[in-house]
Amino acid sequence: MDYGRLGKTEPKNASKAEPIPIENDDATSLTAATTWKRRYRIKLLLVFSVAFLVASAVSVAVIFAIRAKASGGLHGGRKPTVAIARACSRTLYQDLCINSLLDFPGANSATERDLVHISVNVTLRRVGRALYTSSDISNLDMDGHVRSAYDDCLELLGGSVDHLDRSLAAVADGNASPTGSAQDVVTWLSAAMTNQDTCAEGLDEVSGSVKEQMEERLKDLSELVSNSLAIYSAAATGDEEFVGIPIQNRRRLMSSLEEGHRFPTWLSKRERALLQMPAAEAQADIVVAKDGSGTYTSIKEAIKKAPERSDRRIVIYVKAGKYEEDDLKVGKKKTNLMFIGDGKGKTVITGGKSVADKITTFRTASFAATGTGFIARDMTFENYAGPSKHQAVALRIGADHSVVYRCEILGYQDTLYVHSQRQFYRECDIYGTVDFIFGNAAVVLQNCNIYSRKPMASQKNTITAQNRKDPNQNTGISIHACKIQATSELEASKGASQTYLGRPWKKYSRTVYLLSSIGDHVDPRGWLEWNGNFALDTLYYGEYMNDGPGAGVSQRVKWPGYHVITSASEASKFTVAQFIYGTSWLPSTGVAFVAGLSN
Numbered sequence: 001m002d003y004g005r006l007g008k009t010e011p012k013n014a015s016k017a018e019p020i021p022i023e024n025d026d027a028t029s030l031t032a033a034t035t036w037k038r039r040y041r042i043k044l045l046l047v048f049s050v051a052f053l054v055a056s057a058v059s060v061a062v063i064f065a066i067r068a069k070a071s072g073g074l075h076g077g078r079k080p081t082v083a084i085a086r087a088c089s090r091t092l093y094q095d096l097c098i099n100s101l102l103d104f105p106g107a108n109s110a111t112e113r114d115l116v117h118i119s120v121n122v123t124l125r126r127v128g129r130a131l132y133t134s135s136d137i138s139n140l141d142m143d144g145h146v147r148s149a150y151d152d153c154l155e156l157l158g159g160s161v162d163h164l165d166r167s168l169a170a171v172a173d174g175n176a177s178p179t180g181s182a183q184d185v186v187t188w189l190s191a192a193m194t195n196q197d198t199c200a201e202g203l204d205e206v207s208g209s210v211k212e213q214m215e216e217r218l219k220d221l222s223e224l225v226s227n228s229l230a231i232y233s234a235a236a237t238g239d240e241e242f243v244g245i246p247i248q249n250r251r252r253l254m255s256s257l258e259e260g261h262r263f264p265t266w267l268s269k270r271e272r273a274l275l276q277m278p279a280a281e282a283q284a285d286i287v288v289a290k291d292g293s294g295t296y297t298s299i300k301e302a303i304k305k306a307p308e309r310s311d312r313r314i315v316i317y318v319k320a321g322k323y324e325e326d327d328l329k330v331g332k333k334k335t336n337l338m339f340i341g342d343g344k345g346k347t348v349i350t351g352g353k354s355v356a357d358k359i360t361t362f363r364t365a366s367f368a369a370t371g372t373g374f375i376a377r378d379m380t381f382e383n384y385a386g387p388s389k390h391q392a393v394a395l396r397i398g399a400d401h402s403v404v405y406r407c408e409i410l411g412y413q414d415t416l417y418v419h420s421q422r423q424f425y426r427e428c429d430i431y432g433t434v435d436f437i438f439g440n441a442a443v444v445l446q447n448c449n450i451y452s453r454k455p456m457a458s459q460k461n462t463i464t465a466q467n468r469k470d471p472n473q474n475t476g477i478s479i480h481a482c483k484i485q486a487t488s489e490l491e492a493s494k495g496a497s498q499t500y501l502g503r504p505w506k507k508y509s510r511t512v513y514l515l516s517s518i519g520d521h522v523d524p525r526g527w528l529e530w531n532g533n534f535a536l537d538t539l540y541y542g543e544y545m546n547d548g549p550g551a552g553v554s555q556r557v558k559w560p561g562y563h564v565i566t567s568a569s570e571a572s573k574f575t576v577a578q579f580i581y582g583t584s585w586l587p588s589t590g591v592a593f594v595a596g597l598s599n
Helices: 030-069 082-088 094-102 112-137 144-171 182-204 209-218 221-237 269-276 299-305 488-496 568-572
Strands: 286-288 314-318 321-323 337-340 347-351 367-369 375-377 380-383 395-397 402-405 408-410 416-418 422-426 429-432 434-439 442-446 449-452 461-466 476-480 483-486 499-504 510-514 540-544 562-564
Touching: 082 094, 082 112, 082 221, 094 112, 094 221, 112 144, 112 182, 112 209, 112 221, 144 182, 144 209, 144 221, 182 209, 182 221, 269 337, 269 375, 286 299, 299 314, 395 402, 429 434, 449 461, 461 476, 461 510, 483 488, 499 510, 499 540, 540 568
Parallel strands: 286 314, 314 337, 321 347, 337 375, 347 380, 367 395, 375 402, 380 408, 395 416, 402 422, 408 429, 416 434, 422 442, 429 449, 434 461, 442 476, 449 483, 461 499, 476 510, 510 540, 540 562
Antiparallel strands: none
């Protein structure tokens, strides 16, 4: 019986899950969809035009610089130069790398350092073109599931254009590792690759001409981002021997906290105060209240009215109540939004979407955030679809430098989608069954309670499903000083079901448990295979000085990629300071945190 991903991409040659029977098709009205598509298409064209102009402007400057210092002019053949051959030898897709660079004007005269910029520029142009041409098919008739996969791809492509544009700006001066930005570039390129994979996963769930046309437009995009990431990573370290080892693990971050400092450095003094003071005293910019006593009665309206691309913290106080609103999302333009509730179980954002509604997993989230600097405090995020509906996300985050503090996240399968970029969770309660903390962010969960619930009879519980697919991505799930527990319902029947710490969704899956308390509901093997021997020698799973009745490692799996970590320096690579560079951005948010392994 299948207890698996149903909607997540299986490894090559893996057996597919049985389809979920669907009785009703709740597809969105085609008339409404057509109106939206036309508006969105105009926005897409504008986004791509801006990105293309930026890329072109930077490219011209670099090409002139390259030509000025070249002595022999451009090569006429297709044979790669020594610089291109060396740069591409470090990538996973070498033929694509060589061909894409040779197609760029001036590349034959470029140095290896120039090729860092050129590779990102080539990738940005290709992703931008895919976004532009994909908008051309928006008016085709699509059922609800196809529409959902298509819309995901447009949103994700738009996000990738932003990530690549920022990466291009960071390396445009020809310096492969500008001070303070190396970890940013790796984060943005990692997120762009994750976006492409998420788009492809959604398309894998559907069939028809829209899928075929989209796949043609998306061809090679993930591979191009992977190549850019490999070239940048090698140049940033200056040592090709380190290719494949994430940047944050190649050097020790020398930073410290202020005396008694409980919050990461990315938070300002004001934001630290905001996270500690009672909600009623937080001097909110916007107040949401269902009874009409606030600025607005809906969260969606509050988000809409919040300024775009704000460089100061915008505080939205959401008073106690249950809020169920369709497509509730903090988009990428809504930066530095902070949501404060009246407490777990009091301010509740809820929803019941699932893959049983013929939509993608990405689209099921009761609440989603992609705007940089997103913060949530003292709230509950819930998906009530139930275990029989399979994937049903309560909270999805793809926002860089995001913080979730003292929140409750409730669901069953796929509860918390830590999609991409750098994230931090502190003192949260997270409930679920199958793969209920999943995604490809660089994320640290600290001092959280992680509860496994009773699964369906045919299922096994798996706490994590991390989907890092490239060795140069700086992503993974770090669970630090948390309590791994069973709900009372599972406790009463734990002999009838098994719970595991995680399983590898993608080839380079990475998850660690540090200094956590693990209950006896966790199977002595600890970890579960995804499909046969897939990823067992390429994943990185680690446990460091955990305690509790389920923490014993003597019967753990014997996979090549599994590690009982005995070195504090190795374990420290997965802390707030070194894994998500939290001491550079968390303090400004005001959220409590421990930078290293302990205070």
